[in-house]
Amino acid sequence: MATGRGRLLQQHWRGLQALSLAPGGIGRAAGHTWFRRASLKQCAGRRELRDKFTANRSVSLDSLPSEVLLKIFSCLDAVTLLCAGCVNRRFHHLANDKSNWKAKSAGKPVGSGTVPSVKDKEAGYWKREYISRQRASVRAALAQVLKPVSHYTGLPVKTQEALRISGLGWVIILKEKNGKEYIMEHIDLSINDSSVTITWYGKNWPRLATLSTLDVCGVTPVFMDRANPPSKSGPRWHSLIAKYNLSNLTKSTMIGGDGLIRIFCMHPGLLVGLWKREEELAFVTANLHLHQLVEKSTLGSATVPYELPPHTPLLDDSLEHGLHGYQLHVDLHSGGVFYLCGTFRNLFTNKGYIEDGYVKIVVISFKNKAEHLPLIGKVGLSWRTDIFDGCIKSCFIMDLTLLDEYGKPFWCFSSPVCMRSSGPSDAPNFLEQTYYVDYVDAEGKVHVELVWIKETEEYFIASLVLYPRIAKINRWFGTAY
Template sequence: FIWLRIYSTVFSPKRSNWKVNSVEETTVSVSGLSVEDKEAGYWKKEYIAKQITSVKTALAQVLQPVSPYTGLPVKTKEALRISGLGWTIVLREKSGKEYIMQHVDLSLNDTSVTVVWYGKNWPCLATLTTLDLCGVTPVFMDWHKPPAKNGPRWHSLIAKYDLSHLMESTMIGCDRLVQIFCLHPGLLVGLWKKEEELAFIMANLHFHHLVERSTLGSASVPYELPLHSPFLDDSPEYGLHGYQLHVDMHGGGVFYLCGTFRNLFTKKGCIEDGYVKLVVINFKNNREHLPLIGKVGLAWRTNIFDGFIKSCSIVDITLLDEHRKPFWCLSSPVCMRSAACPSDGPNFLGQTYYVDYMDTEGRVHAELVWIEETEEYFIVSLVLYLSVAKINHWFGQN
């Protein structure tokens, strides 16, 4: 009966009479509905289902205008605000016990959001098996008021991570207090060096379909992205052409690189090991080389300590196809690794470094040079390798 009253108050048509108070109004609306002929839990399920539909409809309107600059919705930040969206992690032990932690801090970037968790009461890492990253939205949504802090929340699973072999994965950086590990997609886990226990967790979420993935799934099943309708490739003999890349490199709210590269192309037949090569910054063209602004590193903090991990950062990639539709989007921690020997090309006065990223859809390879005289990094090469399988799926061809 309680859920029937909630449902009727929010969704049922009400008689409009300025003399009727809210209690009488609710009674009028409930009288048109019935409790007896419905199974237990029916009106609760109906309310939640309809609430999700109404949130989806409202957010779809907000997210409709698209930026020609990034190919992403212009009002993503506004959608995050009005939906009351937050993020939580669910740490699960071998015994089945769960620890649910709300995010402590977040920072909005041009094309991504960085969400952080830290605290004093982490469970022992050795007992943990998995980590679920979920978006959380209020079950009772009032678009004109901020959501209640302690109200019920709807969980939407974004990604599931395996923590049982965390220490065996590749460490991407460290300072005197912590060492950090990267789990795909986009999760950064910081461990105290001394105890090898959790210090902080940082999730990097690209804006592409972020609102949908954070609100429209369930606690156990992620939101299923809409099926891609293949674009007709009207000129396959020319390979890929007219692509646009927006790339950000940042760490702890400080941006080191923010650039847009237009009219990217690759010739037909330029395939290596199942990848198509898309050159963004040409190693042999000095005019294309770009400096990184500031001291590159990743800032972190907890309740007690803070620090700065050199040569690590977050990279956001937004690649648009010739129709300005998002083709490949990612947000992930990366690190600069010293190169034993630089590639063939112009001679530089400084140490060479590589930045690499790879997932099922493609790879990113960047080459940087440290210039001693000016004490700054220069990107002298940036290449994207796009999976042939991804391209075939995108165009519906072989």
């Protein structure tokens, strides 16, 4: 006995037989055709019903009730919950719910002493709490790594390890006058004895005429996992290091050029290259001194630079007799080639020598020829883009680190500089061409005199003088110098 679908097919078949045998019936062939069409129509109807049923039963995560989503969110770890809050506005609101805070990865939960309980806190407080604790943990780890310092430079000796632990990188943010922003990741990076040189270049620069400012920022992952390399795909923290006004790319800030580009120096330590023919950006290079570089690159915000902790004035009973026991480390370099690496100890100055708000520290005396030092190799500032590269004569990077009598960094900078011709030397011991390099910032100035020796085809530093500002000295010691 047939049942269900079998009975239905039998009924169809008997009907077709009756029609084909009856007078004026449709015939056997026609009956088969009718049956096939009826079956197809019935199958189509079933598919339509099935599709409607399936569509009605399809459920997305976003369609779940808020109570269910909150229950799911409460089972997530803090990192996953933070990422879930970035999906859409509803998830952001639910992820901010105070019931989600479990502090699984951030140590002890907040809610002791005078700190308000969870129910008294505003929505989303746990995000700030968690990120703050994450950053404090990384900061503590970096402080331990950066503790050992070099006897020669007074700077951390494990900077590369600190960069690896923190996942630190650098970006520039180009801002147009209409508010639009372009974020560019660095292309080249080199770590020197006392500075980091970072370069950006590419083919898709925005037009220079539309740009207003350029920001240099340190970038670190918000979430750190010591067991795995830092991820660049997750949320990242921006720390503003310096902001530059691109309207200052004028003749007064141009320090050199060649057949393809002109280069401009903007303090602190930024080098901007423009194509000569098109007056558009070719590359940007940031020269960052290692003194507190990791702190500046990680502890600021996207809009406010990290503020260095206030210096505790040092009591110096001998200040009346001038500065003494200072040490200078200076590097002149470009493109990984070092023209000079020098350390000078027991530097001093007499209190009586004050000129226009500066005191004078003679490092290399013009009169003492035995102190003169040669620059190694052909001096020039190397540059590179994805299309061309070159070298601009008479320019290089100067890294200066001046330590006080206790070995603490007193004045530090890294900046592009350029030698300017001052004509033939008037001194009887020098009959060749002389050059000078001048550098000035808010904390002091540097004056270098060089002599070109034609016979040996090399430059000699004949004079190197530092001029720290008196205001800087007064702040350092908390006294009136």
